[in-house]
Amino acid sequence: MASIAxxxxxxxxxxxxxxxxxxxxxxxxxxAFSGLRRVLRAHPESLSRSLRRLxxxxxxxxxxxxxxxxxxxxxxxxxxxxxxxxxxQVELPPGASADTTLGKLSGRWFGSLRWVGVVDGPTGRLLxxxxxxxxxxxxxxxxxxxxxxxxxxxxxxxxxxxxxDAAYELLVHAVAALRPSSRDSIGSVSFFAAQSFxxxxxxxx
Numbered sequence: 001m002a003s004i005a006x007x008x009x010x011x012x013x014x015x016x017x018x019x020x021x022x023x024x025x026x027x028x029x030x031x032a033f034s035g036l037r038r039v040l041r042a043h044p045e046s047l048s049r050s051l052r053r054l055x056x057x058x059x060x061x062x063x064x065x066x067x068x069x070x071x072x073x074x075x076x077x078x079x080x081x082x083x084x085x086x087x088x089q090v091e092l093p094p095g096a097s098a099d100t101t102l103g104k105l106s107g108r109w110f111g112s113l114r115w116v117g118v119v120d121g122p123t124g125r126l127l128x129x130x131x132x133x134x135x136x137x138x139x140x141x142x143x144x145x146x147x148x149x150x151x152x153x154x155x156x157x158x159x160x161x162x163x164x165d166a167a168y169e170l171l172v173h174a175v176a177a178l179r180p181s182s183r184d185s186i187g188s189v190s191f192f193a194a195q196s197f198x199x200x201x202x203x204x205x
Contacts, residue, residue, distance in 0.1 A: 016042060016050045021059060024069035027119040027128065032066040032107075035116030038130040039137065066117045084121070084139060084150040087167040090175060091146050098142040101178060102127060105140065110173035113138065113166065126150070131166050138167045140174060147174065 019040055024031060031039075037047055051067060054060035061070050092101060106127055107115050113129035116137055120126070126141040139150045149171045151163040 016040070016046055017054055020047070020050050020054060021069055024060065024067060027117070028069075029117055029119030029126075029128075030063065030066035030068045031117035031119070031128075032115060034114070035128065035130060036067065038114055039116060084126075084152065087149050087151060087164055088171055089146050089148040090171065092142065092178075094145075096145070096178075098124075098145075101142060101147070105174055105177060108177070110177075111169055113170055113173070129170060131162075136163055136166075138163070138170050140170060147171075149174075 019042075020036065023036065023039055033047070033051075036042070036051075037044055040047065042050075051060060051062070055062060059070055061068055092098075102125060106118065109115055110129065112132040114132060116128040116130050118125055119128050119139070121139070121141055124141060124143060126139045128137050128139045130137045136152060141148055141150070149167040151160075151167050
């Protein structure tokens with residue numbers, strides 16, 4: 001597993017706090033501590049101190065599901081909308097519940113993908129995983145009975161092919177995890193070829 005490099009001492013005071021806020025504001029959801037650590041590539045102790053400061057200041061809320069940002073972005077924060085590029089999709093079997101399906105996948109690790117948390121997307125909840133190399137993350141959501149995987153559309157400095165490979169990896173693991181047992185009454189998940197999506201989505205409503 002790739003190691004998480006500690007923060008450098010050259011980072012200005014308050015820099016990690018601002019990065020934590022920007023990440024939580026950009027993802028707009030509840031992010032697990034381990035997910036924040038992977039996305040920010042921050043040292044665990046430094047991240048813990050930063051989150052405690054932000055909680056005391058009323059800027060971050062903690063719950064059993066993770067952390068989320070509160071209030072308006074502070075002046076100078078690096079908050080921005082996150083554009084999502086759909087990669088592929090599969091149709092869930094008739095009668096499959098989106099909440100139950102997402103519940104089965106939430107919090108799990110798949111291959112090289114590490115759990116980040118639950119974020120608010122334009123069509124509902126999205127589950128987020130970080131790539132083990134720390135280069136980016138992939139997301140999964142369900143809309144009208146169809147499970148879709150996304151990558152960030154603005155992945156500056158990222159390899160688009162590697163990002164897409166990670167999205168397909170997530171899709172394969174998700175379908176395998178949802179394969180019904182012989183006792184289940186719901187049929188198998190049906191694969192559809194990756195379609196040509198005309199529009200990217202944004203996490204900013």
